[in-house]
Amino acid sequence: MVVSLTKTIVHRMRHSVVVIAAAAAMVGGCASGDTGATEVWDPIETPNRFIFSLNRTVDIMAIRPMAVIYRDWVPEPAQTSVRNLLDNLGEPVTAINEVVQGDASRAATTMARFLVNSTIGVVGLFDVATMLGLERTKEDAGKTIGMYAGVEPENGGFYLMLPGIGPSNARDGTGLMMDYLVDPFRILTFNLAIDWTVYQGARYGMNVIDYRSRTIFALDDLEKNSVDYYAALRSAYTQNRAELIRQKREKTDTKSELERRDNLALVR
């Protein structure tokens, strides 16, 4: 009995060690040299390029044209409202991430924004909270992992091209999955037995069109001015994510520095 229990425990521990090691490998990425800063670690480049070409085909044939029509034909206030609605649905996930990041006051502001916009702002169509001085922040689990991972933010593990989503890496891909799992709206649709494929599909579709319509100029520019679009996008994505995480770390550092000083003052 005892032996079998110990065996199970040992087995479990081994299992968790493997999981932790796998997670560490994913987050830590390539340990040799400073690959993070100069060249992105991309061990599965061939399948990534294959997914990239599929994504591009879908993008050229369907998504980009729809995004162009959306940008040029839908009135500006309607676009703003759609963006506000999608942003509002994303607020709970941001708040959860802010809690995990150890910024409870920021999380409270985000939840206040969510409550104000969902009620006075008519289910999030109008961003009343910003007018009231509650600034919007956007957090995701990729940033949260990046904030705690003790590696340079350019190093997000191996580069990953996700079908239908686009550029990502081990860190941000894991983050995406975590955000999806904790999203209260996804859980709610399950519990209320709403046909969740319709709801999730509509939300995901709107997000894609909205996001694509805002990146038309930047991505066209990148494609036109590169000899290897895949490599240029890989570099740009990695740098942009690293910048976001770096901002996060610096802010936290300033805050902890202030707290440290406060504590010193208390001691005195």
Added chain:
Amino acid sequence: MLLLAIRRVMLRSAAAVAAAAFILPVLVLPVSAAEPAKLVDTVAVEVIEIVKTKTGADRQASIRRVLKTNFDLPYMARAALGTHWNQASEAQRARFLAAVETAEARAYSDRFGQYAGQTLAVGKVTPRPNGISVVDSLLNQTNGQPIKLQWEVRDTPGGPRITDVKVEGVSMVMTRRSDFNSYIQNHGGMVEPLIAELEARAAR
């Protein structure tokens, strides 16, 4: 008497030198910190003026002139080629520089072609130990969030020159470097195919 006078003059000049040694750095430092910011500001004003008044080939030529006088293009091109610079011959380097210059001029006149009343607010300047100053700035748009632009400015014999522009953390030089490096690696590790491709694009 004469000796005393000489001594007095010497003392005075020594005092002046000492004073200068103390005061000059104080006077010089703000100037050298202000210069990169001024450069960025001048470039923004010049470019906005060009975009407002000129179109087509004329605009591209003017932008190219601004790039040549205010950007350190050879430095940027060299950084973009990375370690492959060493394997290139003199002739290849010259052709590469010319092709990159045309590509940059075209890219920037395209980018600025979308101008719709944005203004550039230059913020703080951070001098780095490696002699490069980073100038923070915000591009305020008429609609939407402001865009974060960072400029890297390096001192050259001909005055300060811009060596890189970062848009929301994405460095133009770093992205080009990745792009060129990947292209070279996929073409047998040679520089020649890249130069040929860039020249073909420039001729288009």
